[in-house]
Amino acid sequence: MKRILSSVTDGKGFDIGLVVLPLGFLFVMSGLPLVYNVVMSFQEVDMFSLGSFARPFVGFRNYVDLFSQHETRPILFNTALFVVASIAGQFAIGFGLALFFWTNFPGASWLRGLFLVSWVMPGLVVGAIWNWILSGDFGVLNFLLRETGVIDGNIFWRSDPNYSLWAVIIANIWLGTSFNMILLSVGLSGIPKDLYEAAELDGANALQRFWTITLPMMRSTIGAIIALGLIFTLQQFDLFAAITSGGPNNTSNVTQYWAWDLSFRQYDFAKGATISVIMIVFVMFASVVYVRSTRHEVRG
C-alpha cells in the first residue's frame, strides 16, 4: 500500500492516474452507451424487453427494414441538405464577419463580443424567436421580403413543405455563425502580419494575398471548423423540436430528430438505435478530419 502511495507521489503513478481517470470516465459515459447502441441495432427491442440485455438477435433486419421504409430516403436527403446548407451558410457568413472584424476598426472587439450572444442562447429559445420571425401571417421576414418586392404573397415557412426545412436551416445558420466567426478570427490573428507585408512588397494585391496567404494559412483552422460544423449540425435537435417538429409530413425531418421520434415517441428502440449507428459513422469521419486538421499545424 505504501509502495503504491509513494509511486503516486513520485510522479510515475500520478501520470498513470491522470490518464486512467479520464479514460475510465470516457469508457463508462461514452464508450459503453455507444457499444450498447450498436448492439441494440442488431436486436429486436420493444417496450417489454427494454429492461433486459439478452434480447433476440435479428442480424441486419433492422437495417433492411429501415431502408425499405418509404420515408427513409427523403429524410437522409434532408439531413444531407441540412448539413451542407447549414455549414456553407455558417462558414461563409462567419468568415465574412471574421474578415470584417479583422480590419480592427474602433469598437471591433466589442462588437465581435456581442455576436457571441447568438451562440450563448439555448436552441429552444432561438427556435421560439425564429418562430415569430418566420411566422406566415405576422412574421418580420415575410414583411421584409414583401416590402422589398421579393415575394408577392406570404410564405408559410414552417408549414409549407417547400420551405419547412429551410426555415430550420436559416435559424441554424444564425445560431452557428458566431461560433464560426470566433474560431476563424482566432485563425486569422494567428497569421503573422509580416507575411502580408512581404506579399505586398512582392506585388500581390488584396485578392491575391487572400488566395495565396490567408486561405492556405487557414487550412487547418478551416478543416477543424468544417469538421466541428458537421458534428454540431448533426447534433442539432432543439431547432427542429421548436420550429417544425420534423413536419409537415417529414419534409423537414432529419435523422437525429427521427431517431429520437422513433425511440421515444413510437417506442421503436431498435430502429432509433439503427439510425444512430448510421450517424455515428458520419460523426466518426468528421472526428478524424477534425483531429487530423488540428494536429497538422503549419508554422514556419
Place this chain on the structure above:
Amino acid sequence: MTLQIELNGVNKFYGAFHALKDINLAIEEGTFVALVGPSGCGKSTLLRSLAGLEKISTGEMKIAGALMNGVPPRKRDVAMVFQSYALYPHMTVEENLTYSLRIRGVKKAEARKAAEEVAATTGLSHLMKRYPRELSGGQRQRVAMSRAIIRHPKAFLFDEPLSNLDAALRVHMRKEIRALHDRLKATSVYVTHDQIEAMTMADYVVVMRDGIIEQQGRPLDLYDRPANKFVAGFIGSPAMNFIPAIVGEDGAHIVLDFGKTQAKLAIGSRLSPGMSLTAGIRPEHIKIVAEGRGAFDVSVGIVESTGSATFITSATQPELTIVETGRGGARSGEIIGLAIDLAQLHLFDTTTGRRIEPENGRVGIEPPRHLHVAGHAS
C-alpha cells in the same frame, strides 16, 4: 551617378508621437547605406516608409526619380528582407522564390529557371523542395535574400536581417551580403542597431536618434570626426571615453575633471577661457607610458585580456578605458602614465553635445604629437 532614393523634409507622426523629424537623405544609385541607431530611433520606421508599409505624414519621398508618397508597396518595386525573414511557411523554398514572379504572371517554367539561377548563387539549389520549417536559421536568411534578389528591384531594404543569427554566422553573413552587393550593385538600405555591421558593410552610414539624423557620412569620417557626442559614443567599440573638462585661463589647455583629482591637457589651439566642455578620446588612442611620462597619471582599476587585446579600466571617476594590443603589462592598482594623441582628441559642447572645432582649427599652432603637462589623477 543618379540619385536612387531621395527624402526631402520627411516627417512621420503616430498620433502625437513624432517618429521621424524632418529627414533629408539622398542616396546615389548602387550605394550600400546603413541606418543605425539605438532601438526606437526611427530607423525601422524610415525603412518601412521607404517600402510603403508606413505612410509618411509630410515631406517628399522619391525612388528612382518618381514620387512615391501615395504609391502602394506593391507598385514601388523595392524588395525587403525582414528581421523575421517572413518566409511563406506553406510554400517550398522554390515557391517562396518564385512567388513575386508568379504574381506578376511569369510562366511557371520561366520562374523556376530564374529561381534555380538565384539559388545557385546563394547555395540553395539542394533545398528547393524543402519548407521553411525544415531549414536552419542561416538557410532561411538566404531564402529571404534570394527572394529579394530574384526580383531585380530598384532598391533592397534590409530590416536587421542578421539579428536572429548566432554571432559566428552573423559575421559570415555580413561578408556574404556585402559580397552580394558588390556583385549586384543594387542600391541597398540596411537597418541595424549594431554599429559594427554599419561600419563594416556600408558605403554610407546614417546615424539616427529620436527620429532625427544625427550625422551621415562615410563610415570612417563618422569615426574620425563625429558631429556630436552621441555619434562619438555610438560609433566605435569599445566606446569613446568622455571626461568633463573646463578650458583653462590661457585658452590653450583644458582641465579634465576626474572628481577628486584633475588633469591638465594642452589642446594646441584656442578656446574661450572658462568654457565647460566634454573631452572625448577613443580607448585605442590612449597609450600607456611610464608614470609621469604621459599627459597625466592614473591608477589601474580592472585589467581584462581577450588574448589579442587588453582592456584596461582606470580607477578614476569617470572611468577611462584603454585598449592595448597584445598583453599589456599594466596590473591592477599600478600607477601608469597616459599619452594621448591630440589629433584624436574630440571636444564637445557640454550642453548641446555638438563637436567644437577650435577657432583656427588644429592647423596653425603646431599640434604637439605627445603630451606635455603632467597632472596626476588617481
